[in-house]
Amino acid sequence: MTHELKAIVFDVFGTVVDWRGSIAADLGAWGARHGLVRDWAALADDWRARYQPQMERVRSGAIGWTVLDALHRQALDELLPLHGLQQLGEEERRYINRVWHRLNPWSDVREGLWRLKQRHVIGTLSNGNVALLVNMAKQAGLPWDVVFSAESFQAYKPLPETYLGAARMLDLAPDELMLCAAHNDDLAAARAQGLRTAFVARPTEYGPHQRKDLAPAQAWDVVAADFIELADRLGA
Template sequence: MARNPATADDGRLTGTAVDAVVFDVFGTVVDWRTDVAGEFERVGTRVGAQADWMELTTEWRSLYPPTLLRVVSGEIPWQSLDGLHRMMLDELLAKHGLTEFSDTDRAELVQAWHRLRPWPDSPDGLSQLRETHITATLSNGSIGLLIQLARTGGLPFDTILSAELIHSYKPDPKVYLMAAEQLGVSPQRLLMTACHVEDLRAAADAGLRTAYIPRPLEWGPDRPAPAAPDWVDLTATDISDLARQLAR
């Protein structure tokens, strides 16, 4: 029987089946936890507040999925991710009675999401991947935020795509299909790459291919990454590993 050129002998997806690769950014390409917690501690110390800053950062991030779903469902109107981060931060600080933070302090903390450092493999891995495939972000972050992360982190994406372009958020299937349309490829030849299984599930349901990178620190130092689901097309240890697999 002739071999399918889209799969290796072991059935895994090969690079010939993919025209472009899009990436979740927060957690998959950049480390949000370390840098946001560091900014929380810096600003909190300055204003005289006391808290477990790492835990507070984790809780801030935990508000992210349900808040985005409220936008996708139409419960609340669309606004930029900065606006949603500020809304979530206000809710978080009120819950913990942290009244020391002024409007200026809170705006500074929201901007921390614009200054996240990449994982060590991200710049070189993206450079390797660009030799064979189109690369782009596909993030809920705003275009301006993503450009800042790419420029300061040396992240050589071919282009920046954001859910902002259609005033929605992942996991809305329209976001994934928008990426395929913008890149001029069919959904079946577009590979969504993320460390979040729920992002990949939504992408797969929209007809995209999927690659899982289980970043060990995404869920905190004491929690392992979820196991790779059996329905994902590829699993890679990092972006460099993904580039090597897709170069086959």
């Protein structure tokens, strides 16, 4: 028996917000105010490259539960000397680390989310911690009904606890919940737990030379060009 779709949760980094472009623009403006000229997009790329390896330390049990803000800060402290920024003090490092709280959405996101919200419960299902996701939503005007984070379950995607935990907390069967993501591996993990799936490509997430997640890798339940088409496809 297939249930009616009741709720949609969204991967955030890359799917909802343009992390690379946002970081480059934000830190570029900050650097200009402080007389610092750097390749901020390269810093963003190097930072993001440490994302999965750091979370894997938590997933594997090598270290205890650690929120993403703290993992980001550990990676940042390692990266700054590589970008000639080892002289930065605590206040400056904290400002830079919190750039992840200030990311901007892709151009189709707000309209698409507001339409989807009229018919479905909408929320995040992100590896970002709760404070990060709430601050981002306030700044970016993202109209979530609920914020689910890896922190909610103390488990980073793609561990099953994240997908099943969101369904459980909404009192839904897994197939009453859909994950929307720009990443095929995230969708595969959600589908394995019984969730419905929607793929929205973000072909410039990793910059002009992106090579992965340019197209759906499986026959996902919905494939859409953007959140507006996703709303169209779901009758919102």
